[in-house]
Amino acid sequence: MDMPDDASAFLNQHLDGWSAAMGLHYLQAGRDEVRGEMHIGAQHLQAYGIVHGGVHAGLIETLASVGAALNGLEHGQSVVGLENHTSFVRAVRAGRICGTARPLTRGRRSQLWEVHVHDGDARLIASGRVRLLCLDAGADLAGQAVATPGHS
Secondary structure, eight states: OOOOSOOHHHHHHSOOHHHHHHTOEEEEEOSSOEEEEEEOOGGGBOTTSSBOHHHHHHHHHHHHHHHHHHHHHTTTEEEEEEEEEEEEOSOOOSSEEEEEEEEEEEOSSEEEEEEEEEETTSOEEEEEEEEEEEEETTOEETTEEOOOTTOO
């Protein structure tokens, strides 16, 4: 499956369950950078009325995974997360948050992506690194063979 230089329109039309539930909207999606935003609603808040840390971690994982997957497509590979280290910098209660993911390394067997999340005033609110494993078609993943990217 060939992807355009910016796959954001495709991704916005084919959101996975988590992305749809969180209201993630892709602004740009390519091999070298993925950007997405969410408008904060009640579903994003924890008991103290601030954005739940899992929302930040999920946004970071999702944006990094999309970038890594777009890289993997060129090599007939799929990717899965191995590690997500997210740091919470500033609490947010409302508004828009925007994340930007960029690769640090893109090897044959693993990739490392860094993501920064900012609020509507461009203040850093979270950052993270996600390490991903590159899987060849047919590799076992949770008891099932990984399909070739772009094929069912």
